[in-house]
Amino acid sequence: MSNIIKSYIDHIGIINLNLDSCRKVFIPLGFAGGPSTKMDTGLSGEKAAENMHFMFDNSYLECIESKEGDYLREYLHSPSAMHTVVMSSADIERTHENALSCGFEITPVMEASRPADHGENKGNAVFQWFKFLEPCIPFTLLGSAEHKTKQYIYQEHRYQHPNTAFQIDRIVVGCKDEAELQTFSEGIFKLNSAVSPFCDPAHLINNIELCTKDEISTLYNIHPDLERSQYNGIVFSVKDMDTVKEFAEQAKFDYAVHNDILIIDFTEQLNLFIGFKA
Numbered sequence: 001m002s003n004i005i006k007s008y009i010d011h012i013g014i015i016n017l018n019l020d021s022c023r024k025v026f027i028p029l030g031f032a033g034g035p036s037t038k039m040d041t042g043l044s045g046e047k048a049a050e051n052m053h054f055m056f057d058n059s060y061l062e063c064i065e066s067k068e069g070d071y072l073r074e075y076l077h078s079p080s081a082m083h084t085v086v087m088s089s090a091d092i093e094r095t096h097e098n099a100l101s102c103g104f105e106i107t108p109v110m111e112a113s114r115p116a117d118h119g120e121n122k123g124n125a126v127f128q129w130f131k132f133l134e135p136c137i138p139f140t141l142l143g144s145a146e147h148k149t150k151q152y153i154y155q156e157h158r159y160q161h162p163n164t165a166f167q168i169d170r171i172v173v174g175c176k177d178e179a180e181l182q183t184f185s186e187g188i189f190k191l192n193s194a195v196s197p198f199c200d201p202a203h204l205i206n207n208i209e210l211c212t213k214d215e216i217s218t219l220y221n222i223h224p225d226l227e228r229s230q231y232n233g234i235v236f237s238v239k240d241m242d243t244v245k246e247f248a249e250q251a252k253f254d255y256a257v258h259n260d261i262l263i264i265d266f267t268e269q270l271n272l273f274i275g276f277k278a
Contacts, residue, residue: 013084030163081229119158136187172233
């Protein structure tokens with residue numbers, strides 16, 4: 001049966017061949033994103049990747065564009081899907097040491113940066129991060145990051161979303177069967193043991209929901225392609241559900257309510273659903 005596991009995620013990301021795949025979904029739905037920017041990842045030999053961000057009180061969604069032959073192509077095998085999960089760290093060196101002690105194979109700590117325009121405070125955002133080389137969920141760019149310029153990322157006067165979304169409540173992961181669900185659960189618990197001691201508790205996506213493919217169909221009435229990506233849903237907390245409905249209707253996006261969550265099916269575009277809960 002479906003299983004909601006506590007998580008320590010800093011932010012998540014959708015990888016695209018073209019950023020318009022995300023723009024055509026999120027902008028009409030009433031999400032406000034800043035201008036797209038170029039991010040220096042710190043990976044040797046890699047050019048800066050173009051990305052855009054949708055910021056929330058607890059986290060953010062990064063939409064990033066992959067170019068032919070770049071480091072993102074090993075994860076992406078469709079026009080667009082969620083493949084990025086970055087775990088929280090308030091002390092990247094200690095998180096790195098703890099991950100090694102937990103038996104993870106990881107890269108050295110690297111430094112990344114990008115221009116940040118997410119609200120009143122603007123500047124060059126700097127991160128230190130490392131990558132897990134054997135993620136517990138296939139085709140995941142899994143890392144851990146510490147924000148060195150948090151004032152540009154989590155700020156009181158960030159841009160507000162017209163649809164009233166203010167928090168990422170959970171991500172939903174599809175599993176082929178109960179055996180895979182158990183394997184993923186065990187992998188996430190091990191990952192949590194590596195990152196939780198030195199996370200930033202104020203800014204987290206706290207929940208990962210694991211479902212079998214049949215459960216996703218029953219609970220959310222969607223039919224994702226698990227070969228494309230096993231990240232199959234993002235649920236946002238909103239202040240006013242009627243406002244969300246107005247945006248969906250204006251954009252001519254069909255929606256339905258399942259278990260008190262308003263669901264819009266974007267499996268064709270992104271291989272996931274977008275959910276809203278009040």
